[in-house]
Amino acid sequence: MNGPIRALIADDEPLLRLDLAAELGRQWPELEIEQAEDGQQALDALRAQPFAIAFLDIRMPVMTGLAVAEALQAQANKPLLVFVTAYDQYAIEAFERAAVDYLLKPVEAGRLARCLARLRERLQSPSPAPDLAALLSALRERPLQALRWIRAAVGESVRMIPIDDVVYFSATDKYVLVLTRDGEALIRTPLRELIAQLDPAVFQQVHRGTIVNLNKVVQAGPDGRGHLGLKLAGRSETLTVSRSYAHLFKQM
C-alpha cells in the first residue's frame, strides 16, 4: 500500500473520538486519522475517499455503525472495519462467531494493540474479509417480539397506546380504529399486517374487520340478528362475531 494509511473514527461522543485518536496516535503514529460525528458523516467520508480502516461506533445518530457497514457492502475498495461498542451482547456474540474485529468501550490499550496488530497483518497480506453480509442480515433479524405499544393518531398528535389498553381494532375504509376504554385512535397498518405482530393468545380476529382483546371480553351471546355478539369491558357497543369464528366463544 502506498502513501499514508488513513483511518476513520466514527462516534457521536467527542471525548471518545478524542481518546481513541490519542491512543491510536501513540500506538500507530503513521496512521492518518479523520473523524465523523454520526453514521451519515461516516458513510459520506468513506465514500468520498479511500480509507484503510474504519472504527465504527454501533449506536450513532442517523445511521448505526451496522447500517454504515451494510451501505458499504457494494463498494469496491472497502476499508477494514472495526466495530466499537459499549455493550451490545447480541452483536458481540455475532462478531465473535464471524471473526469480525470489535472493540469494547472503554477501549483498553492492550486490547487495542492486539486489534491493531491484526489490522496491520491484514493490510500487508490481504486475506478474504469475513462474510459481513451474512452477519449483518443475521443481526437485522432480531427475534420478533409481540407489539407492546400502538402508535396511533389522536387528533393532531401521535400517541403511544399500551397494547393491554386496546379493547379492539376495527377496520374502516382507509384506517384501522384502535378502541380503548376511554376513546379511539387511528392507525394505517392494515389488520392482516397488525395481527401478525400481536400476541395470538390475547388478540383474536372475530370478523373480517375486527380483532378483539380476549382479556376484555365480558360476555358472548346472540345479538338478536342471528349472529353471536360480544360485549367488551369499558365499551357499550356489541361486536358481531362472524360464523367462522363463533366456535371460539361456545361454552366448553
Place this chain on the structure above:
Amino acid sequence: MELKTLRPFLPALATALLVNTVIAMVLSWQEGSASSFWINALYSHCIGLTIWACLAFAHTRLRLPLWLACLLAIPAGLGTGGLIASRLLGISGRTFGSHLLQQWPVWLGISVLALLINLWASMNRERLARTQAELAQRKAEQASREREIERTLTQARLSLLQAQLEPHFVFNTLANLRSLIAHEPAAAQALLDRLSLWLRASLKAARSENTTLGAEFALIQAYLDIQVTRMGGRLAYALELPAELAELTLPPMLLQPLIENAIRHGIEPKPGPGRITVAAAREDGLIRLSVSDDGVGFGAADTAGTGVGLANLRERLAALYGEAAGLTIESPATGGVTVTLELGEKR
C-alpha cells in the same frame, strides 16, 4: 330450600335436646308436680329426637322438600317416639294410643312448636355460617391481592435497578471518564462526582418506598449532567420544579426511565443539538410530571426499544396507584415526544 345444617349434626342435636328439656319443664310446671318432670322429659326427648331423626332422614337422604318432610316426620315421630317412651315406662301401647287419640291437639301443637324452634335455630346457624365463610373468603382475597401488589412492586424495583444500571450507559460513561482523565483531569473529577452521586441515589431509590420530588430532580440533574458530558454539549436541558412541590413525597424513579427513553430514542439518534425539559406542576389536585424532548419522535426503527422500561413503569403505577395514575405518551405535531405522568392519591 334445603337445610344443610341438619348436618353438621351436633349443634342441631344440642338445640333439639335443649328444646325438649324446656318443653318437659314447662309441662311439669303447668301440671304443678315436680315429680312428673322425668316422665315428661322422657316423652319429650323420645318424641322430639324421633321427629328430628325422621325429618333429617326424609329431607337430606330422601331429598323430600322441607314442608313434606315436616308433614311426614311429625306424625311418624309423635307415634313412634311416644310408643318408645311408653314401653320404657312399662305402659302398654294400647294405653298410650288411646291417650294420644284423646289429647292429640295438645301433642301435635307442642311438636309443631318445637319443630319450628329447631328449624329457626337451624336457619340462623346456616346464615351465620354463610356470613362467616364470606367474610373469610373476602379476607383471603384481600390478602392475596396485597401479596400480589407487594410482589409486583418488589419485582418492578429490581428490574428498575437493573434498567438503571444499563450497561451501555455505564460503560460509555466510564469510557468518557477515561478520556477526560488523560485530557482534562478537572472535568474528569467533576464527571466522577456526578457519577457517584447518581449511583448512590439510584441504589438508595431502589431500596426505598418513597422519595421527595426535590431528591428525584437532583438525581435527574446528575444523570443529565453526565449525558451532557457524553454528548459534548449536543444536549441541553431544563428542569422546572416549583419550590412548593420540592417536598412532595412520591415513589422513587418514576421519571428516570422516561428521561432515559428521551435520550436513547429521541436525542441520541438525532444529528445536531437536542433539548429535554422536565417539569412538575400541581393541577386540579393532581401532580403532573412531564418529560419532553425535541428528538426524532416515534418510529425511528433503528432505536425502537422493547418497551420494557415503560411497561415496568406502568406496572409500578398500577400497583401503587390503581386507577389514580395515568401515563400518556404523545408526539405533538410540532415534533419530539412528550410523556406525561398524572398522579392522584396513592392507594
